[in-house]
Amino acid sequence: MKLTCLDCGSVNRVPSDKLGAGPKCGTCGGKINTAKVYELDPAALAKATKNDNLPLLVDFWAPWCGPCRMMAPEFTKTAKALAPHARLAKINTEDFPKVGQKNNIRGIPTMVLYQNGREIARQSGAIQAAAIENFVRSNAKVDA
Numbered sequence: 001m002k003l004t005c006l007d008c009g010s011v012n013r014v015p016s017d018k019l020g021a022g023p024k025c026g027t028c029g030g031k032i033n034t035a036k037v038y039e040l041d042p043a044a045l046a047k048a049t050k051n052d053n054l055p056l057l058v059d060f061w062a063p064w065c066g067p068c069r070m071m072a073p074e075f076t077k078t079a080k081a082l083a084p085h086a087r088l089a090k091i092n093t094e095d096f097p098k099v100g101q102k103n104n105i106r107g108i109p110t111m112v113l114y115q116n117g118r119e120i121a122r123q124s125g126a127i128q129a130a131a132i133e134n135f136v137r138s139n140a141k142v143d144a
Contacts, residue, residue, distance in 0.1 A: 035083035055140035067126035
């Protein structure tokens with residue numbers, strides 16, 4: 001299974017049965033599949049969405065957005081619930097406005113689910129952790 005290190009951007013190969021064992025990046029040594037929400041930059045987003053086999057749910061958000069701030073703790077709960085079978089990340093559309101334009105983000109918060117190099121689903125609006133988890137499980141190939 002291919003996974004991009006969201007810290008350094010290196011693409012790593014990880015056996016599927018080792019996803020829960022805390023695999024580390026072969027380049028920087030950082031953990032590449034944890035239960036945390038990753039903060040992405042445009043380069044990491046582009047590489048991960050192109051290369052990763054594991055589902056990657058990206059929250060496009062901005063700090064001034066009230067619904068985005070309300071959904072943040074729910075997003076974190078979901079990251080813990082889905083680990084190690086999916087990864088969750090955020091990208092700040094205020095810091096990186098071109099990423100929002102490139103990904104056709106019309107309103108925030110918007111979550112986009114990627115797997116195997118393509119977008120497979122999207123959801124706009126703030127929702128609870130259970131609904132986020134259901135969104136990922138119903139649209140992606142998640143093992144557990």
